[in-house]
Amino acid sequence: MIAAIARAARWDYLSESPFFFSYLIYLLMTGAALLLILAFFPAYYSTLFWIRFFTLVTAEFALLLEIGDHIFRDYPAIRQLGRILTYGIGIGFSIVYIFPPLLGSHPTDVMILGLIKRSALTKGVILLCLLGAARRYKVPLDRATSGIALGLAVYLAIFTANFALTEHFGKVVYTTSFPIVGDFTQTLTVLIWTVSLWNYRPALAGPPKFRDGRPLGDLGLRLERFNTTLTGLFRR
Numbered sequence: 001m002i003a004a005i006a007r008a009a010r011w012d013y014l015s016e017s018p019f020f021f022s023y024l025i026y027l028l029m030t031g032a033a034l035l036l037i038l039a040f041f042p043a044y045y046s047t048l049f050w051i052r053f054f055t056l057v058t059a060e061f062a063l064l065l066e067i068g069d070h071i072f073r074d075y076p077a078i079r080q081l082g083r084i085l086t087y088g089i090g091i092g093f094s095i096v097y098i099f100p101p102l103l104g105s106h107p108t109d110v111m112i113l114g115l116i117k118r119s120a121l122t123k124g125v126i127l128l129c130l131l132g133a134a135r136r137y138k139v140p141l142d143r144a145t146s147g148i149a150l151g152l153a154v155y156l157a158i159f160t161a162n163f164a165l166t167e168h169f170g171k172v173v174y175t176t177s178f179p180i181v182g183d184f185t186q187t188l189t190v191l192i193w194t195v196s197l198w199n200y201r202p203a204l205a206g207p208p209k210f211r212d213g214r215p216l217g218d219l220g221l222r223l224e225r226f227n228t229t230l231t232g233l234f235r236r
Contacts, residue, residue, distance in 0.1 A: 004197040093122040117163040124156045147196015155189040
């Protein structure tokens, strides 16, 4: 991963995905710092681990915004579609799904596990909607964007399953497996991102076409109308 970041810096690709690379650098640096803290200051490890964990969980919503911007940035008619989907789904799910269970009377650890699991499911829905919209309008994805989305999808899927199993079996039963699965998930995600970024090349903008190569004709007009409708609904 460090080599992939260095290659991106060398070829001036860091500016293509500034938040993603900042996320990676933070992930690697804080991970290394936690290992040192565990070795020399174990009393502080638990607190700092959870601070880092919740920071990463929150930052993943911003990462989804950047993915959406990358997908639709070359198409003026739907350039804001990624942000509309991310904000709309994120706010909507927060109101009706993520936060309401916190109003009940539950043990603190159960509430935290449920909150993290529901936020991960929300991110998964956002990512699926972004990719579904890209497929609907036949928007081409470059290798880097596809790899980032794939890595995040794998991470969210295993991450959600890990917390669901913890809720089902309880901390005592699952305490051994939970950190192992968590470390495996992060390792696999970083590996996917490294492979996708190794020969990173920005996608060349071009008009979408049918599968047989024919141009879509009035697609731009239809997309403009769709974007206007969505913007109007979002503002209401």
